[in-house]
Amino acid sequence: MGKVVLITFPFGLYIFLLSLSKNTGKVQLFLFPLLFLHAFQLVLFYLFGEAVIAVDMFLNLVTTNVSEASELLDNIWPAVVIVCLLYLPTTAIAAVACKRKVYLPSPFRKKMIISGVFLILISYGLTFTAINKNTARFTLHEDVYPANVIYNLGFAAQKWSRSEKYPESSRNFTFQARKDIHPQKREIYVLVVGEASRAGNWNLCGYERETNPYLSKTPGLVFFPDAITQSNTTHKSVPLILSAASAENYDVIYTQKSILEAFKEAGFTTLFLSNQIPNRSFTDFFATQADYRHNIRTDGGENLITHNHFDGDLLPIVRHYLDSLPGNLFFVLHTYGSHFNYKERYPQSFSRFLPDNATKVAVSNKQELINAYDNSILYTDYFLHQLIESLQQTEDCTALFYTADHGEDLLDDNRKRFLHASPNPTYYQLHIPIFIWMSGTYQTAYPEKAEAISQNLTKPVATDAAFHTVLDMAAIRTPYLQPDLSLANTAFKITDRMYLTDHDKPIFFYNAGLKPQDKSMIERRNIYHGKKF
Structure with a gap:
């Protein structure tokens, strides 16, 4: 059942979001950060064949220098090419549609919004019948894309903030250490x-x-x-x-x-x-x-x-x-x-x-x-x-x-x-x-x-x-x-x-x-x- 949710939730979410405005090109440009996450996810699939963008992956972005990154990029260029072929034309088409004011008919938008909300609610209900074998539970924010990616990004930001405060939070700590034998x-x-x-x-x-x-x-x-x-x-x-x-x-x-x-x-x-x-x-x-x-x-x-x-x-x-x-x-x-x-x-x-x-x-x-x-x-x-x-x-x-x-x-x-x-x-x-x-x-x-x-x-x-x-x-x-x-x-x-x-x-x-x-x-x-x- 969890695999069903992995399909129905993002589908419902996307048709809902893309129907919020009659100018879908503008919406698509507004959602460009989501395309960036999609691209990151495709590279992850290329590397490991499974799993969502992890908290550690986001932290690796800010703890890896140019030298290390260049060594890795040399070996994932097929994934980078696929990402470019998928998302650069998508962004260009969205920009053209926005400029030319290509609008969706209101009746169609209304149907899509209702359908999107329905799929989102159904997906949420189905999460209670699914289970993740690794964690023995199944939740929308941890197991379903793109909700889990956004949650992981927030978790990573919170961890980074806490670690930046480490010099102050550990300042007064002492082990009370002593040496017994000399x-x-x-x-x-x-x-x-x-x-x-x-x-x-x-x-x-x-x-x-x-x-x-x-x-x-x-x-x-x-x-x-x-x-x-x-x-x-x-x-x-x-x-x-x-x-x-x-x-x-x-x-x-x-x-x-x-x-x-x-x-x-x-x-x-x-x-x-x-x-x-x-x-x-x-x-x-x-x-x-x-x-x-x-x-x-x-x-x-x-x-x-x-x-x-x-x-x-x-x-x-x-x-x-x-x-x-x-x-x-x-x-x-x-x-x-x-x-x-x-x-x-x-x-x-x-x-x-x-x-x-x-x-x-x-x-x-x-x-x-x-x-x-x-x-x-x-x-x-x-x-x-x-x-x-x-x-x-x-x-x-x-x-x-x-x-x-x-x-x-x-x-x-x-x-x-x-x-x-x-x-x-x-x-x-x-x-x-x-x-x-x-x-x-x-x-x-x-x-x-x-x-x-x-x-x-x-x-x-x-x-x-x-x-x-x-x-x-x-x-x-x-x-x-x-x-x-x-x-x-x-x-x-x-x-x-x-x-x-x-x-x-x-x-x-x-x-x-x-x-x-x-x-x-x-x-x-x-x-x-x-x-x-």
Whole structure:
């Protein structure tokens, strides 16, 4: 019945609106913003094949810079051409009709208005008999186009307004953090946030290609094969990693500070190093809480166009601070990882899987795309290895936590999905790599925590564990630390992992719009989804 409403409501709405004036050309020009939404929707269908324009899609418009946008536009030009062919002539005809005063007869307009109102009322009544399988309900403002798009646009504007007020709303927040244990040696902790890295292409997670030649041989490394993200969009997933917010309590993100502030309160010097483009999201707000900030993609300004840098360019900066700063240190590294265009994420010397020259997303060059993507994972492996080596060389008490923000689609099945941030996630966007590395000195200083980490390696985990695990690893205590979410704690609990929906509501990840292809992969990969563990 919901599918019937998807047809009857917009049809009734349009004939009603177009009949309000005898000059339909003028009405059509007045409704041009609606054409813009239609165009956006067609591009979305081209990208993902389903779903309405999401709240996150609107926010992506204002958190994506020219460089990222140009990479995407190169691959959606067919959709752009279709949009132009549909709507430019429509607008031109409307302008001509308006100028020539082409009028509709009054009797016809009256019939159309009555018919439109009738269809709208009938559609509203039918919503009470329909159901959305993902949300277990069906409403006009959330499930029926174009009402849901307009609602999402308003929701996005409200979220943007709240986030802009974050510096003030979080000003007086404190974690009341303190450090309980003080080893004799300096302590250094690193939280690395990867980009668009899916676990299925990591050799450490069973991938047939050797994409992790260094990490797979690194002593002290514990890899968690059953890990998922709580969001498939960067502007939400990264803040969830860097804060106590989760899918279950997302609203606290508007009033609480980040993990950087907690470490600072505990006496650490904090650093935020980034190879990501500033996007005016919570990630940028959190970065300002660090004692030292460095972004290698910009000169400190808000540039619309930035230059490409490999993640390895962060390494000399890390070494500089390791050598020059005394006392305990806490680093957050926000890398560019495997963000499309994959070919630009690694030096030529890492072109191991060939050919890898594909810059266009198409089924015909799927293997080239996969080769380039795998090469980007290979480079990530090298980068993380070098970072661990730098920490190891200090001979201090050091540890590192790595998590990707989300995964990526690579034309994996008959749906031909690619990239990420789709309104409905896929298995490939959810399943991510997470690992912890501990130096020998750390394991000696914190044997119980090291043992707990090893014991928890087979347990299902999500990105909401990052905040609590890293604080617990450093023996930092705060009322906001939840031991049952810390992988460094024997109190860690197995629970149903939640996904943050487009309207910021928690939903069991297995019910987040996953299709049979996704659920089949979840079964094959033994991803925990509610059955007895």
